[in-house]
Amino acid sequence: MILSFLMANNRAIVTGKIQLGFTLCIVLGMMSCSDPGGDSASDPRLFVVTTTTMITDLVKDIAGDEVRIKGLMGPGVDPHLYEPVPNDGIALREADLVFYNGLLLEGQMTGFLEGKGDKSFALGSSVAQGNLKGSNEHPDPHIWGDARLWAGCVPVVVNALAELDPGHAEIYRKRGGEVRMKLEKLHQWALQRGVEVPEQARVLITSHDAFEYFGQAYGFKVIGLQGISTVTEAGIAERVKLVDYIRQHSVKAIFVESSVSPAAIESIAADSGVKIGGELFSDAMGQPGDIERSGDEEYDLGTYSGMLKHNINTTVNALK
Amino acid sequence: MNLHRIFVEPWQSHASHYWPVFAMAFFVTVACGLIGNYLVLRRISLVGDAISHSVLPGIAIAFILTGSRSGTPMFIGALVAGVAATLLIEVLHSRSRLKQDAAIGITFSTLFAIGVILISIHGAHTDLDLDCVLFGKMDFLPGREPVFLGVPGVTVTMAVVAICVGLLIIIFYKELLVSSFDPSLAASMGINPRLVHYLLMAILSVVVVAAFISVGAILVIAMLILPAATACMLSDRLWLMMILSVLHAFISSLGGVHLAVALQVPTAPASVVVGAVCFVVVWIVSPRQGLISLWLRSHRADRAPEVRSAGNV
Numbered sequence: 001m002i003l004s005f006l007m008a009n010n011r012a013i014v015t016g017k018i019q020l021g022f023t024l025c026i027v028l029g030m031m032s033c034s035d036p037g038g039d040s041a042s043d044p045r046l047f048v049v050t051t052t053t054m055i056t057d058l059v060k061d062i063a064g065d066e067v068r069i070k071g072l073m074g075p076g077v078d079p080h081l082y083e084p085v086p087n088d089g090i091a092l093r094e095a096d097l098v099f100y101n102g103l104l105l106e107g108q109m110t111g112f113l114e115g116k117g118d119k120s121f122a123l124g125s126s127v128a129q130g131n132l133k134g135s136n137e138h139p140d141p142h143i144w145g146d147a148r149l150w151a152g153c154v155p156v157v158v159n160a161l162a163e164l165d166p167g168h169a170e171i172y173r174k175r176g177g178e179v180r181m182k183l184e185k186l187h188q189w190a191l192q193r194g195v196e197v198p199e200q201a202r203v204l205i206t207s208h209d210a211f212e213y214f215g216q217a218y219g220f221k222v223i224g225l226q227g228i229s230t231v232t233e234a235g236i237a238e239r240v241k242l243v244d245y246i247r248q249h250s251v252k253a254i255f256v257e258s259s260v261s262p263a264a265i266e267s268i269a270a271d272s273g274v275k276i277g278g279e280l281f282s283d284a285m286g287q288p289g290d291i292e293r294s295g296d297e298e299y300d301l302g303t304y305s306g307m308l309k310h311n312i313n314t315t316v317n318a319l320k
Numbered sequence: 321m322n323l324h325r326i327f328v329e330p331w332q333s334h335a336s337h338y339w340p341v342f343a344m345a346f347f348v349t350v351a352c353g354l355i356g357n358y359l360v361l362r363r364i365s366l367v368g369d370a371i372s373h374s375v376l377p378g379i380a381i382a383f384i385l386t387g388s389r390s391g392t393p394m395f396i397g398a399l400v401a402g403v404a405a406t407l408l409i410e411v412l413h414s415r416s417r418l419k420q421d422a423a424i425g426i427t428f429s430t431l432f433a434i435g436v437i438l439i440s441i442h443g444a445h446t447d448l449d450l451d452c453v454l455f456g457k458m459d460f461l462p463g464r465e466p467v468f469l470g471v472p473g474v475t476v477t478m479a480v481v482a483i484c485v486g487l488l489i490i491i492f493y494k495e496l497l498v499s500s501f502d503p504s505l506a507a508s509m510g511i512n513p514r515l516v517h518y519l520l521m522a523i524l525s526v527v528v529v530a531a532f533i534s535v536g537a538i539l540v541i542a543m544l545i546l547p548a549a550t551a552c553m554l555s556d557r558l559w560l561m562m563i564l565s566v567l568h569a570f571i572s573s574l575g576g577v578h579l580a581v582a583l584q585v586p587t588a589p590a591s592v593v594v595g596a597v598c599f600v601v602v603w604i605v606s607p608r609q610g611l612i613s614l615w616l617r618s619h620r621a622d623r624a625p626e627v628r629s630a631g632n633v
Contacts, residue, residue: 083586086577089459090337104389111391112460137387 043068046165049095051106051113052079053285054144055123057304059099061179062157066168070095075287075302078259079105092116097160099123103132103141121160123153133212142282145214147190147308151183186305187217190312194218197320204315205242205254207265210282218312225264239268246272253277253318259284277318281307326582338577340461340471344478345539345573345591348531351482352540353547353565354489355524357558360548361500364420367406367521368544370428371528372450372537374405376435379454384442391533394454398529405431406521414514455536458588459580474534481530485523489562496520497558539588543569546595553599553606571598 046067050056056071063069070091073082079101084092092098092112100106100113102122113120127143134140144150158176162169194202202220204211209224216222225242246254246268254274256262258281269276281301288302294313299306330338352368359365378401382393405427412423467473489496499506499513506513531540551564575598576591583590604611 084457084459085584085586086337086341086459086580087584089341089461090334092460093337108455108457109460112457115465138389 046096046161047091047094048097048099048161049091050098051100051109052283053077053302054150054304054307055099055101057285057302058123058150058153058179059157061304062154062172062175063161064171064175066165066171067097067161073284076259076284078283080107080283081259082109084109095119097121097164099157099160101141101143103139103143105141121156123156126153126156133216140209140212142210143213144304145211146217147183147187148217149213150304151180151187154180154183182305186308190218190308193312193316194220196316200249201252201319203249203251203319205246205251205265206280206282207255207257207260207262208282210257211280214311220315225268239264239271242268243272246274255280255315255318257282258286275318278314280311280314286310326578330577330581336466336470338581340466340475341458341587342573342577343471344458344461344475344534345576345587346569347475347478347482348535348539349543349547349569349573349591349595350566351478351485351527352531352543353569354482354485354562355520355527356544356546356548357551357561357565358496358500358520359524359544360552361558362420362517364409364424365545365548366421366424367409367524368528368541370409370424371402371405371525372532372541373428374431375401375454375529375532376432376450377401377438378404378435379450380435380438380442384438395529395533398454398532399525401431402525402529403522406525407518410514410517410521450537455532456534457586458535458539459586461534478530478534481527485527488523492516493559536588539591542592542595543572546572546592546599550595550599550602553602553609568595568598571595 046063048059048063048067048069050059050069050071052073053071053075056069059067060069072084072088072091073079095116096119098113098116098120100109100120100122102110102124104110105124106113113122124139124141124143127149129136131149132139132143143153154176158172161172165172199219203223204215204220205223205225207225209222211220211222211224214220214222223242223245225238245251251274253276254265254269255277256265256279258279260282262276262279266276268274285304285307286301288300290301291298292301292306292310294309294317297309299309301307301310356365359367375398378397378399379394380397381401382397383389386393408427408431409420409423412418412427413420416423418426461472461475465472468476471479495506495511495516498509499511499516503513506516528540528544547565547568548561550568551561554564555561572591572595575594576587579585579594580587580590602610607613
């Protein structure tokens, strides 16, 4: 009797496993249709890997179609929460060049990025020590908030590309110059918009300290509810202080961020009776092709200039 | 064509990437799976999860003392905090009427809370969170320089850790076995069950923290439970459970790599899912404890009473 049970069960094991394997194969086969299409060994162009969306956009503007680019972090991905997938690891290994933000924005990844040796370049390294915010040992990594600082990163990209791909050096230099001009124009435009807000009203209150460079460049006093990292939670004392501050200075609006949960800012808005001025892009840009209209202007939120314009317009329109 | 991409290509054109990832996943799951057998027996399977939270004050203190977020101080801080947590759990459990689960809950949540407070005071403007400074990203592992058979140094370290765990279990098999099942018998045999437990917990902390740095938390926490839980569905004998755990570790790490390739998701959670699927399959079809055999047994028992007596023997 017992023997026959065992035999029946053994058969059940075998059939079960075969069936499961079969189902698994079908499921896998179906899912693999959405292959992200990573590598093509036949492509003779330089293969460049970038981390954040801002860097991907900058490198695309400079390198154009002369190189193959893979940005690791997608739109809306907070660098703190980014999880690499196998193709990302392969891309990083195969990359001829890697551009990353540095200043520890990439956290644990930094070691792997530095591991590429002279093939990897941290854009943050182009910022002079005196221009960095935060403490000396732990500078604030959100340098893209200031278009002029960001323009200062262009030579890092241009020189690296030109050295590895001398055949296209001229075109990289030319595009680099154009990008710098474009960023300078953007900077001037942002400065002009900034002064539309009365001086005492230029206070930017957001979820975390990602806007120090932005605030300094365009004349806003910046108050972040959380620390620099998006993971630390705001203490009750900080909350109370912030609500008091909003009431005393009759701040007109506070702001949520695209890659941070809006709950904390929403509750502060409810407590202090202030309105939420809109959503700002902090650690990642918007979806490419997502066009925003402001006045008679149109811009793509998936580009650096579109992102900065959105942040400036949202802030200025809500505070002025 | 697609199957070729998922099952064959990883071992051809990208073998230099997937081989270290698989090796790392395997050694982590073996080391965790072997120790996990004792944790499941002692009803402290969640101690891995507890350690993953308890390390926070450790890295916070290491940061305050050294002002650095680099690997070595973080590792030492995490290790000390991990050992402290396991010791606290045992002290709390043995010196009070609390069961292990309550002792684990009190210890890790308190330590985690202390960590949050320390970071709020000293590092509010620093990016000091576990994901950032401690937990590794498995899929970037092959970016490191290979040192031996195409795998990087951390994988070699993990392999050594796994082998040491295996050797220790073989050498102290009797001591661990007796003190896990019957502490009073162990004491009468001249074995100090508490000492054995502390040593086991110390080894566990080393394995867990070493693994966190390379593969993150999820794989480690899951693999302290899944292989042992699967194995104990198939056998009551500890040595056989150990072997089955290693088999489970192999299947889940290999399956995890392929699932990660297929869906383009991080390898660590993919391995956990494959490991869980193995568990569910065994749970359903296991000869003695499986759902099917339980159902068959109760079914037959209803019809033929004599089978029940036979089954009880």
